[in-house]
Amino acid sequence: SRITKPSQLGAFILSYSREIMLNYMKVIDPTLKTHIFTYTDTDSLHILGKYATILKKKGYIKSKEKSSLGFLCSDIDNEGVIINELNLAPKVYMYEYIDNNNKLYLKDNSTKKCKGIPKKCLKYNMYYNYKEKI
Secondary structure: OOOOOOHHHHHHHHHHHHHHHHHHHHHHOOOOOOOOEEEEEOOEEEEOHHHHHHHHHOOOEOOOOOOOOOOEOOOOHHHOEEEEEEEEEOOEEEEEEEOOOOOEEOHHHOEEEEOOOOHHHOOHHHHHHHHHHO
């Protein structure tokens, strides 16, 4: 098959996303010895709560409406907080959370992602049954 997109563009995007992530890590700990993320991908970061609070206070995390390139925003409903997370592989994860209205999103109401599989096909027990087999 023929390559139709320049590979340099993909390399640049990945490199730039890593640079942005490194900047957030340095804000929390300039020595880079503190583990602040629970999941990372080119376009997403799951940040431990206490560090997310620090980044938000320093203006690095904005609302979806005010966010722009180089800043973070929450994809969780009503700026919620993850309370339980299971990361099985790149682009394969599940998390349960509580939103700012104190509504819990647990089990089959949790957020489930698996690249290539429609959300409607993903069930909570698929993630935990798989975890038990590891």
